[in-house]
Amino acid sequence: MGAITLIDAINLAMAWEMEHDDSVVVLGEDVGVNGGVFRATAGLQERFGKERVLDTPLAEALIAGISIGMASQGLKPVAEIQFSGFIYPTIDQMINHAGRLRSRTRGRIGVPMVLRAPSGGGIHAPEHHSESNEAFFAHMPGIRCVIPSSPARAYGLLLAAIRDPDPVVFLEPTRMYRMNKQNVEDNGEALPLDSCFILKEGDDVTLVSWGAMIFETLKAAKELEADGIGCEVIDLATVSPIDIDTILESVEKTGRLVIVHEAPLSCGVGAEVAALVADKGLFYLHAPIQRVTGYDAVMPLFKLEHDYMPSVNRIKGAIRKTLED
Amino acid sequence: MTISAKFEIKYFQYLDPAGKPVAKKLPKVAEDRDEMLRMYRMMSQVRVFDRKAIALQRTGQLGTYASSLGHEATHVAIGAAMRPEDAFFPMYREYGAQFMRGVKMEEVLLFWGGDERGNDFSGPKHDFPWCVPIATQFHHAVGAAMAYKYRGEKRVAVSVIGDGGTSQGDFYESLNAAGAWQLPVVFVIANNKWAISVPLELQTRCETLAQKGIAGGIESVQVDGNDIIAMREAMDTALDRARKGKGPTLIEAVTYRLSDHTTADDARRYRKQEEVAEAEAKEPAEES
Numbered sequence: 343m344g345a346i347t348l349i350d351a352i353n354l355a356m357a358w359e360m361e362h363d364d365s366v367v368v369l370g371e372d373v374g375v376n377g378g379v380f381r382a383t384a385g386l387q388e389r390f391g392k393e394r395v396l397d398t399p400l401a402e403a404l405i406a407g408i409s410i411g412m413a414s415q416g417l418k419p420v421a422e423i424q425f426s427g428f429i430y431p432t433i434d435q436m437i438n439h440a441g442r443l444r445s446r447t448r449g450r451i452g453v454p455m456v457l458r459a460p461s462g463g464g465i466h467a468p469e470h471h472s473e474s475n476e477a478f479f480a481h482m483p484g485i486r487c488v489i490p491s492s493p494a495r496a497y498g499l500l501l502a503a504i505r506d507p508d509p510v511v512f513l514e515p516t517r518m519y520r521m522n523k524q525n526v527e528d529n530g531e532a533l534p535l536d537s538c539f540i541l542k543e544g545d546d547v548t549l550v551s552w553g554a555m556i557f558e559t560l561k562a563a564k565e566l567e568a569d570g571i572g573c574e575v576i577d578l579a580t581v582s583p584i585d586i587d588t589i590l591e592s593v594e595k596t597g598r599l600v601i602v603h604e605a606p607l608s609c610g611v612g613a614e615v616a617a618l619v620a621d622k623g624l625f626y627l628h629a630p631i632q633r634v635t636g637y638d639a640v641m642p643l644f645k646l647e648h649d650y651m652p653s654v655n656r657i658k659g660a661i662r663k664t665l666e667d
Numbered sequence: 668m669t670i671s672a673k674f675e676i677k678y679f680q681y682l683d684p685a686g687k688p689v690a691k692k693l694p695k696v697a698e699d700r701d702e703m704l705r706m707y708r709m710m711s712q713v714r715v716f717d718r719k720a721i722a723l724q725r726t727g728q729l730g731t732y733a734s735s736l737g738h739e740a741t742h743v744a745i746g747a748a749m750r751p752e753d754a755f756f757p758m759y760r761e762y763g764a765q766f767m768r769g770v771k772m773e774e775v776l777l778f779w780g781g782d783e784r785g786n787d788f789s790g791p792k793h794d795f796p797w798c799v800p801i802a803t804q805f806h807h808a809v810g811a812a813m814a815y816k817y818r819g820e821k822r823v824a825v826s827v828i829g830d831g832g833t834s835q836g837d838f839y840e841s842l843n844a845a846g847a848w849q850l851p852v853v854f855v856i857a858n859n860k861w862a863i864s865v866p867l868e869l870q871t872r873c874e875t876l877a878q879k880g881i882a883g884g885i886e887s888v889q890v891d892g893n894d895i896i897a898m899r900e901a902m903d904t905a906l907d908r909a910r911k912g913k914g915p916t917l918i919e920a921v922t923y924r925l926s927d928h929t930t931a932d933d934a935r936r937y938r939k940q941e942e943v944a945e946a947e948a949k950e951p952a953e954e955s
């Protein structure tokens with residue numbers, strides 16, 4: 343397999359698992375003949391049939407709810423929510439049922455479903471198409487929330503999500519769908535969930551980010567290298583539950599932490615990372631933790647979205663701040 | 668002007684409130700003495716259970732409890748008609764249906780006594796536990812029916828909702844999807860006229876709740892929910908249709924909530940005693 347995009351990797355992972363496991367079905371709005379509005383499910387219906395790749399009526403609560411029903415009776419549904427702003431009707435089903443059933447039935451009924459959705463801004467999309475909503479799902483007990491940030495991680499993490507016996511919300515950074523290509527081997531190998539990925543090693547500052555912001559974060563780290571500042575870049579990947587051990591190990595080494603995410607600041611997943619580090623690694627820190635995030639404001643229409651999303655300069659500024667005096 | 672489509676809702680009733688036949692010909696189940704006895708016994712058992720549960724709550728041994736008083740015929744007919752391999756997606760007061768499916772009385776008490784282990788009950792392992800977020804259970808039934816259809820299994824998903832629940836979006840979404848996909852699912856509305864303190868006429872201007880199924884392209888009927896024969900016949904017909912691949916059915920069971928909404932409620936605050944007395948005269952499982 344040659345170099346592929348993140349969206350291709352998602353398509354390949356679903357195809358692999360459908361090929362090897364009859365209980366995997368794909369459902370959502372326009373996922374059939376049309377192959378999804380972003381083409382994530384392109385070719386799947388042709389290959390696996392209309393019974394396994396289902397165009398649903400236009401109803402998001404239904405998509406989540408029937409996925410729970412299917413999963414409870416032995417299927418492994420992979421449901422697509424078409425755009426990020428329309429995921430909110432699923433929250434009732436996800437928090438009240440998907441995340442609870444295993445616990446409240448004392449293990450009798452599990453919900454092995456995946457809820458996939460595009461997430462984040464930067465693609466000049468209409469209103470309600472650019473929000474980053476991982477914090478809503480990170481706050482739900484019983485639900486994993488995973489965000490890939492490269493084709494290889496999209497492939498391996500989606501496979502793991504489909505195979506997981508419990509519900510996974512899989513948020514795909516829309517801006518990265520076709521950003522760059524990477525060689526991905528289509529070998530059915532999953533990557534671990536609940537684990538960070540160290541993308542670049544460094545001794546001076548730890549940068550924790552996820553999703554499309556990994557791009558700006560890596561860029562900031564590269565640019566500061568020229569000034570002799572060594573940044574360690576960690577992709578959080580599974581935003582809930584958080585692999586705090588990997589982060590703590592890094593902060594122990596660097597003594598400095600900058601968290602970068604696109605979602606609003608308040609009660610974002612960054613707040614949880616910061617609280618955990620304060621809790622378990624306060625005395626490793628040489629400087630206050632910095633967060634570079636979207637603002638506590640409505641995501642603007644696309645003319646202003648780049649002012650809203652953290653820039654390389656803002657990230658560099660925060661890194662330098664941790665190195666002051 | 669021409670008429671594009673015309674609809675009607677049939678009402679089924681075989682027994683009058685005193686239990687005397689009103690139809691010339693009764694369905695076959697009425698001739699099955701053992702089955703009729705099995706159902707009658709269960710209606711009586713649920714009544715006794717209900718009274719005991721309320722007493723346990725009053726003496727502090729249970730938390731809030733949702734009584735099924737008045738719904739016995741509707742609930743027992745549902746459970747009696749289903750097969751073990753079918754799946755049940757209840758709301759929170761269908762003990763008659765659940766006992767018929769093997770759930771134990773102590774398991775219901777465990778749940779209302781605040782212990783999740785009540786949800787790991789002795790009924791079929793694929794049956795859902797009680798569902799408090801109104802109407803969300805309909806989606807689960809639709810999904811389960813999709814799984815059965817996908818695997819070519821002759822199983823049916825059955826779910827119950829209240830009259831109040833028919834105002835929820837999830838209710839309409841489910842009917843619509845089940846109709847579009849012709850799924851093996853049976854939806855039952857236990858229309859007990861009240862949603863806590865809100866009477867039916869504030870939920871809807873529809874003459875029947877069954878007609879809401881027509882918009883989903885679903886076979887929809889209205890049944891005297893206090894008439895165990897009518898209710899059982901409607902379930903048998905609906906389950907048979909579903910098993911034969913003929914699609915979903917919506918059954919509106921017209922009954923009445925004789926009790927308070929739950930033990931935390933006092934219905935005297937919002938409804939007239941005369942109305943309750945009138946409903947009591949039509950109740951399904953006269954105690955002796």
Ligand SMILES: Cc1ncc(C[n+]2csc(CCOP(=O)(O)OP(=O)(O)O)c2C)c(N)n1
Nearest residue numbers: 799800801828829830831832859861862863
């Ligand atoms: C989504 C939701 N909203 C509100 C409630 C609180 N509540 C519990 S029961 C009930 C009334 C339900 O009425 P109905 O659907 O007619 O069922 P019944 O209790 O009469 O059997 C309400 C409002 C709830 N459980 N779920």
Ligand SMILES: [Mg+2]
Nearest residue numbers: 829830861862
């Ligand atoms: Mg009611």
